[in-house]
Amino acid sequence: MEHYLSLAVKAIFVENIVLAYFLGMCSFLAVSRRVETALGLGLAVIFVLSITAPTNWLIHEYLLKEGALTWISESLATVDLSFLNFLSFIAVIAAMVQLVEMVIDKYSQTLYTALGIFLPLIAVNCAILGSSLFLVEREYNLAESTVFGFSSGFGFFLAIVAMAAIRQKLRYSNVPEGLRGLGLTMLVTGLMAMAFMSFSGISL
Amino acid sequence: MPDIEVAETTTQVAQPKEKLFSKKNKRTLSDPLSDNNPITLQVLGICSALAVTVQFNTALVMSLAVIAVLALSNVTISLMRNMIPSKIRIIVELAVVATLVVLVDQVLKAYLYDISKRLSVFVGLIITNCIILGRAEAFALQNKPWPSLLDGLGNGMGYAAILLIVATGREILGSGSFFGIQLVPDSFYAAGYENMGLMVLSPGAFILLGLIVWGQRMISKKFEDN
Numbered sequence: 001m002e003h004y005l006s007l008a009v010k011a012i013f014v015e016n017i018v019l020a021y022f023l024g025m026c027s028f029l030a031v032s033r034r035v036e037t038a039l040g041l042g043l044a045v046i047f048v049l050s051i052t053a054p055t056n057w058l059i060h061e062y063l064l065k066e067g068a069l070t071w072i073s074e075s076l077a078t079v080d081l082s083f084l085n086f087l088s089f090i091a092v093i094a095a096m097v098q099l100v101e102m103v104i105d106k107y108s109q110t111l112y113t114a115l116g117i118f119l120p121l122i123a124v125n126c127a128i129l130g131s132s133l134f135l136v137e138r139e140y141n142l143a144e145s146t147v148f149g150f151s152s153g154f155g156f157f158l159a160i161v162a163m164a165a166i167r168q169k170l171r172y173s174n175v176p177e178g179l180r181g182l183g184l185t186m187l188v189t190g191l192m193a194m195a196f197m198s199f200s201g202i203s204l
Numbered sequence: 205m206p207d208i209e210v211a212e213t214t215t216q217v218a219q220p221k222e223k224l225f226s227k228k229n230k231r232t233l234s235d236p237l238s239d240n241n242p243i244t245l246q247v248l249g250i251c252s253a254l255a256v257t258v259q260f261n262t263a264l265v266m267s268l269a270v271i272a273v274l275a276l277s278n279v280t281i282s283l284m285r286n287m288i289p290s291k292i293r294i295i296v297e298l299a300v301v302a303t304l305v306v307l308v309d310q311v312l313k314a315y316l317y318d319i320s321k322r323l324s325v326f327v328g329l330i331i332t333n334c335i336i337l338g339r340a341e342a343f344a345l346q347n348k349p350w351p352s353l354l355d356g357l358g359n360g361m362g363y364a365a366i367l368l369i370v371a372t373g374r375e376i377l378g379s380g381s382f383f384g385i386q387l388v389p390d391s392f393y394a395a396g397y398e399n400m401g402l403m404v405l406s407p408g409a410f411i412l413l414g415l416i417v418w419g420q421r422m423i424s425k426k427f428e429d430n
Contacts, residue, residue: 020406025250026334083310086328087302094295120294124332133325178421179414181428182247186414193407 004147011151013199017127018159019192024127028160029185038164040111042157044100044119046150049128052096053149056089056132057142064088065136082136089132090123097123127156162192233354236362242335243366244417245426249335254370254409256326260383263371265319269312269327271360273304274336278356280304281344288345297340298331305330335363366416373412378403 017023024045031041062068066080101119105112112119122128131152135145166188175184242248249270256266280300281288288296309327312320320327330336339359344352375381377400380388388397402408421427 022250022254022406022409023329025254026248029247029250083306086306086309086331087299090298090302090331091295094298123294123298124334124337126329126332129332130325130329133328137325176418177427178418182244183414183417183421186410186417190407190410190414193405193410194402197405197407 004143007144007147008151008154009199009202011148012155012158013196014202016155016159016193016196017130017152018156019189019196021130023130024125024156027122027125028156028163028189029182032160032163032167032185035161035164035168038160039157041122042153042160044104044122045125045127045156046153048093048096048100048122049131049153049156050146050150052089052093052128053131053135053152054142054146055092055096057135057140057145059088059092060085060136061142085133085136089129093128093132094123127152159192159196163189166192229351229354232351233358236355236358237365241362241366241420242338242359243363243413244420248338249333249363250413254406254413256323257367257371257374257409258378258404260368260371260375262319262322263367265312265316266323266326267360267364267367269308270330270333270335270363271357273301273308273330274339274360274363275353275356276304277301277336278339278344278352279349281340282347282349282352285345293341293345294337297337301336301340302331335359366413369416370409370412374403374408378408 011017015021018025018028027041032038060068060082062071064081064084066082067077068081069076069079097120100122101112104119131149135148140148163185167185170184170188179187236242243250256262277297277300281297284296284300305328308330309320312323312327339355343355347355372382375383376387380386380393380399388399400408403412
């Protein structure tokens with residue numbers, strides 16, 4: 001149990017997927033203008049990541065990695081399909097995003113219109129594909145992958161909501177012309193990343 | 205904002221007969237380098253832009269990989285633009301891009317194994333680099349292969365330019381070297397000079413990019429709202 005807790009803390013704070021690995025920056029910058037939309041996108045990302053991380057782990061473990069096909073026949077032990085990782089991961093993610101889109105469309109029209117173009121774009125959110133690739137690279141098991149997927153999503157959620165709150169306050173301040181928009185957002189993100197780095201002393 | 209930029213480019217429809225390097229085609233190639241830079245003005249593709257910029261040589265390899273994928277995917281999608289049903293276009297585009305990235309990844313593993321190890325997951329993440337899908341959606345689906353190739357090359361080089369500037373800054377300030385060659389002499393270190401540890405870590409990249417954007421906006425005088 002302790003092991004999973006420390007994995008979660010690491011994925012949420014110390015190695016935050018946005019602030020330490022720069023993944024999911026596009027939507028992080030584009031959808032952090034208002035807290036409500038940021039909340040919606042953050043929740044959608046948590047949901048998609050919690051599903052895709054274990055699914056992609058299963059696909060990698062039982063279909064693609066070297067020797068994974070031995071459950072079909074012993075003669076397939078030398079088959080290595082891991083070059084298909086990218087293709088199959090992105091297909092799973094695209095399908096999941098389509099599913100989430102349909103669910104949100106049905107149950108919350110306001111959220112659906114607020115997220116607009118960014119909902120289908122979750123499919124190309126680096127945070128999602130990145131987590132799937134990380135869990136292959138770090139050789140997590142199924143339980144670890146699930147925890148990692150959820151915590152990465154939660155880390156993204158935390159970062160984007162905090163950013164949206166900061167930007168909402170910033171709207172009333174007098175910022176130098178050239179720094180408005182992207183420039184200031186990057187600087188604030190840098191400061192946030194520094195703040196999150198202070199968690200790196202935590203070990204459970 | 206990116207949406208407006210995209211709308212502008214979509215309105216250009218290629219004329220049936222024009223010279224290979226007509227004025228418009230030249231603009232397609234050169235605009236993304238400064239006036240319509242994919243990173244600083246269209247705000248696309250920042251994800252991978254920062255992670256690989258601790259050192260100059262990883263940034264260089266990453267830039268070349270992105271230019272290759274972007275140009276080829278633009279051409280491929282432009283060739284198929286009349287056959288792709290608009291409802292499933294995202295999936296088709298992703299399939300094209302993912303296939304190209306698999307090819308690039310295999311080439312890197314074969315010829316530049318060390319750097320490909322250091323790039324780790326970020327080669328795979330070219331698939332989800334917003335520039336590639338963004339350009340496919342905004343340009344390649346409406347234009348002929350030749351302008352699409354130029355657009356891909358232009359945007360790829362615009363991306364590479366920012367990537368290399370950030371990488372230069374981070375490597376010189378963070379490690380005191382450039383392209384792996386030590387720049388800051390030993391006597392400096394002996395006199396108490398220390399490398400800026402912050403530049404090697406993620407906040408350095410964010411802050412450096414923020415400053416670059418600021419500089420570029422001051423020069424181009426194109427401002428946005430808060």
